[in-house]
Amino acid sequence: MIRGPKAARGWRSWYPFTTGEFIREYLLRHGEAYIYEVWDAFRRTLREMDLKWWGDYNSFRKYFNYLQKLNLIRFVREEPSEYPWLEPRRYFTIVHENADVIEAWTRPQVILYPETVYGKRRYDKKRDEAEALGITVRELALIEHPEILEVRRRLGIK
Structure with missing residues (x-):
């Protein structure tokens, strides 16, 4: 594998x-x-x-x-x-x-729903942080984790 x-x-x-x-x-x-x-x-x-x-x-x-x-x-x-x-x-x-987009195969839920990268414990803190910036948690996740955005681009996901 x-x-x-x-x-x-x-x-x-x-x-x-x-x-x-x-x-x-x-x-x-x-x-x-x-x-x-x-x-x-x-x-x-x-x-x-x-x-x-x-x-x-x-x-x-x-x-x-x-x-x-x-x-x-x-x-x-x-x-x-x-x-x-x-x-x-x-x-x-x-x-x-x-088939070669290994990152999507290993973490499909995170690639599809970037806000899940934070997990349950950190999500509330990140939600408050995103509200203070005037953006969504998903947008914050894509800013903090550009590798997720890159994989989404390779797959043609907005």
């Missing part, structure tokens, strides 16, 4: 790879896949390493939503599921033009 740059501050997974890095590598290796397939492979990989993932399937689906909003993955096709009461399988593939 390719390691992305570590954040200068803030939380970092204690797994040997981030969820986004795993999804990226899986899609590069397999071409296309549906969410449950990737989630199951992710859980199996962690289990083989004697690690436990504390999320659930819905949070993994949300992660796919972030990646899709960032144009890192795209919907390819839909296939009926084996059972009629289940939703159809939706297959995704990697957007190859953005």
Whole structure:
């Protein structure tokens, strides 16, 4: 797995790879896949390493939503599921033009919502600071973290 740059501050997974890095590598290796397939492979990989993932399937689906909003993955096709009461399988593939934007794969939520870079504890302080400057917390985050703005520009996000 390719390691992305570590954040200068803030939380970092204690797994040997981030969820986004795993999804990226899986899609590069397999071409296309549906969410449950990737989630199951992710859980199996962690289990083989004697690690436990504390999320659930819905949070993994949300992660796919972030990646899709960032144009890192795209919907390819839909296939009926084996059972009629289940939703159809939706297959995704990697957007190859953005496959090398490692920063977006390692921290998609921060790239999509820059204000989350502060975390819960520092957010209130930064909100007060932004109000004093007459800007939003998102704008303050983009000023203080130009690397986020650069990644957003590379992905074509305003």
